[in-house]
Every structure is written in structure tokens, then in C-alpha cells.
Amino acid sequence: MSDKNQSRAMLLGGLAVFLWSTVATAFKLALEWLSPLQLLAWASLFSTLFLMGAVSWQKQWGAVGHFFRQQPLFALLLGVINPAVYYLVLFRAYDLLPAQQAQTINYTWALTLSLLAVPFLKQPLRRRDMIALAGGYFGALIIATRGNLLALDFDSIEGVVLAMVSTLFWAMYWILNTRATAPATASLLACFLVGTPLVWGLMAWQGELVAPTWQGLAGAAYVGLFEMGVTFMLWLGAMRSAVHVSRVSNLIFLSPFLSLVFIRYFLNEPIAPATFIGLAMIICAVIYQQRGGSEDAAVETAEPQNQR
Template identity: 35%
Template sequence: MTNNNKAIVYGIVAVLSWSTVATMFKMALRYYSHYEMLLIASLTALFVFSVAITIQKKWSDLKKIPPKQWGKFALIGLLNPLVYYLVLFKSYSLLPAQIAQPINYSWPIVLLVLLSIFTRTAIPKTKYIGMFFSLAGVTLISLGSGTISGNSLPLPGLLLAFLSAFLWAAYWIVNNLNKEVDFIIALFLSFLFGSIYLLIGTIFVDVDFHSLPGLLSSIYVGTFEMGIPFIFFGLAIRKTGNSALVNQLCYLSPFISLLLIHLILGEQIYTTTYLGLLLIVFGIIFNEYLVKYLTDKQILK
């Protein structure tokens, strides 16, 4: 099997894993608080990364990391998994899965804005078109779904879902500053510190892991949201000669996820959710691929 074929297989594994987790978030939250769920999931992901490091015989690489880098990962672990997933899981506890998931998926648009701020470069005018479509999709999901269901969606949940997109975009920027560290080692260290913070937090937060379904659901989240897909997607990007193709596979994830949310959780998927998600994805694809194509063809100037 060629490296490109391996990359596609790895990418598919990651995408299929991520497609299932929105459903499992809601299932775990039936039994555990968002803090309890994250603690188990983070420890599970840490175990998965430890196994990967053992298989690849990379434990000696930890000794090569200077103290300054350890300090950076202590901060990264504070952002992800601690703050990001606490915010994300809390939004899922307040909102239907079909609402929280697409709003969180708008993070590439937030990333575009943050990169513009940090690099002090103006956003190309043509990319405002894609941003408009994606933000219109978020608005449609946030407002339209509540109107159709007859129940207003809680504002704190909507704000937390959007904040999760902001936090993930910020993590993407920070994490890319540590490219000199092997990606599995980087994941292990960020989740090591995140898990330590969560364990310390149990001094102040009551936790009760009495529920076996909650425990198993949280372990699933740690394995198939944080662990396996992070590793396989990282491998896919490194083995492929066409990173755009691997990235494009990710656009399948939210649509598969909606199907599972309907089939397993029994949520009635609103028309506004489908339309809003299509707008979000179209806006992202427009900015990442169509802008360059249309500019090269001199359709957009």
C-alpha cells in the first residue's frame, strides 16, 4: 500500500471516529457531569497516547525536551484538554447535539480572524464571502432551530458552543508553534498536564463515577474523540502527498454525525440544521479552495 493510500485510510479512520462522538457526548452526559466525563476521557486519551509512544519506542524522546518546552506544554494542556473540552461538553449539556456540533465546527472561520489579528495581516476581501456564508449558517442553526422546535435555545449554551470554536482555533495556533516536537509526544504532554489539572480539580469539584454506562461512554469519548483520531489524522497528514484531500475528508464528519444523532439519540434533525451546516461547510470550502481557484481564473480580483 502506498503512503497516499495509507494516508486516506488513516484519514477515514479519524473521520469515522469523530463522526460518532457527538452522540457519545450526549450519552455520557446522561450519567456524568461535564467535569466527570472530561476527567475519564482525558485519562483514557493519555493512556492511548502512552500506548502509541510505547509501540513507536519514543519514550527516550521525552528526555530531549528542554525545560522551557515543558513549560509551554503546561500552558497548552491548560487550553486543551482542560478549558476547551470543559466548555465544549458544557455546551452539549445545554443544547441538542445537532446544534452544538455544527456551531463548534465553525472554528476554521474563527481561525481566519485570529490569524489575521496575530499576524497583523488583512483578511483578503474575497474571504469575507466565505465568512458570511458560515456565519449565516451559525445564525440559522442558532435562531431557526429554536423557532421550529417551539422552544428557545438557551443563550449560555449557544455562547459556549461558539466559545469552543474560538478555543479550538486558539489551540490550533498555539500547537503549531511547537512543530519541532513529535506530534504524539506533544499530544501526550498536553494531555498529561490537562489530566493533572483535572485531578487537582477534584479537590474542589465533587465527582462520582458510580454509573457504568457513564464510565464506558466517557472512555469511548477519550478513545475516539481525543485519542485514536488525533493520532491517525496526524499520521495521515504526514504520509500524504496531498494534504488537501485528507482535509477534505473531514467535511464528511458533521453530516455522518447528524445521521447518528438522529438514529441513536432520536433527535429530530431540523431543516435549519441541515441548511445551516451546509452554509458553514460551504463557507469553509470557499475560503480554503474556491477563493484561490476563482482568483487564478481571474473571476475574483
């Protein structure tokens, strides 16, 4: 009997999108109590513990071990990128920028994917890709300058650069991840088993290894569970249950707009009109690019993670 159930898929997908929409707000709240490095260390620890439980439940420890034996250097590379480098850069960007800017600029990673597919996957850059890239990055510039394009007045040029750099690491991770031999949950745990100790070692070396407040710990737990843990499993379940995958995938475009609602009411951060305009341009660019014929393997693999 088929385990496909579109109603269940939409419910799981909707829950995943809802939870992903809260993480930008959670990042900013947690960063009031923790440094970017401390937040990453504690959040990655919670993610690792959750993923260990998920792998045990799925009986995939053999797949984790096989991945390390067959692709040790590759597993090390992926773990350095995610969670270590990517989230450290991203959290620093959130520390410097208003949440609405960091969140929406980070969303351009789906466009960055097509750029990196050229050297990594030897895929041609189509005319459609170039139009989408121009429109999406122009939208990011509108957001970063709050619409004041001529003055190029940024809240934090360092924060904008870091937010853009984070898209490179995230796109790179998912392109490289297409070469992983392990199942999705097992390969993700392998990355965290590599990256989490590295982050904790860096935190100790930087002298930031101190007991967090309960507020900081609670924020890190929320980020660790709902940025990659529980939400990842919900989305994976939605994909597996879906009769029409595209209908579930389209839910992801609700995430950045819903995220702005949380940012406005929980962070009391007024949403600039330029943010809506720029975000609309970015999403239109992503949709235009991905609906223009058959999608390449990297985009298909990465699309479920297009949440922030």
C-alpha cells in the same frame, strides 16, 4: 522504497472520519451519566493512557521531556487550553444544547482560526475571509435559532455562547501549537500530562470525585479514545501515507453530515431543516475560504483536526 499508498491513506482517513462522526452522539450519551467535568476527567485520563502507549511505541519520550525542558510555560499554557478549558466549555455546551446544534456550531472553529491569525500570526484579514466569516456565522445563527431568525429564539443562549467560545479556544490551541518544538504525538501527550491532573484536581475541589456508573465510564472511555486518541493516530497515518493529501483532507467535510445521521438514529433527535441549511452554509464558507489561494501555515496545521 516509498511508504506512500493512496488506497491505504483513504482507508485510514475514512476510518478516522467515521469515528470522529460518532463523538457528538457519544458526548450526549455519556453526559446522561456524567457531569461535563466528570466526563472530561475520565475521558482525558483514557486519552492520556493511550497517548502514553503511542509515545512508548514511537520511542518519543525523549521528545516529551525535551518539550517540557525547552518550553515549560508554553507546554503549561497548551495543556490548560487542551484538554482542560476547551473540553470543559465544549461539554457544557453539549449538556445545554441539542447535539445537532452544538456539533454544527463548533464546526465554525475553522473560520475562527482566520480571525485569531490576525493578532497571533500578524496575518491580514482578506476580503475572502470576511465573506466566509459572514456566511459561516450566519449559518451558525440559523442553526442556533432553528431558522427563527427574527424572534432570536434559542434553545439555550448560554449553550450557544459556550459553543462559540469553544471555537475560540480550539482555534487558539492550534495556532499556538504551530510553535511547539515536539512531534505531534509527543506534544499532544505533554498537553494531556498537564491538563489531566488539573481537571482531576478541579473535580475533587468541586466535590464530584465519585465512582462513575459503568455506562458513564464506558462513554468516557469511548470519548477519550476516539475523540483524540486512536482517531488522531489514524488521521496522522493517513496524512503520512497520502500521495494526494487534498483528497484525504476533503474526507473531513463528510464528518458533520455523517454525524447528523448518528444523532438522528442513536439519540432520536429530529434534525431540523435549519440545521442542514446552516451546516451547508458553514461548510461552503470553510471551503470558499480555504480554496482561495495558498493557505496559511496555521490552517494547514489545523486542518486535519477539523472534525467536529
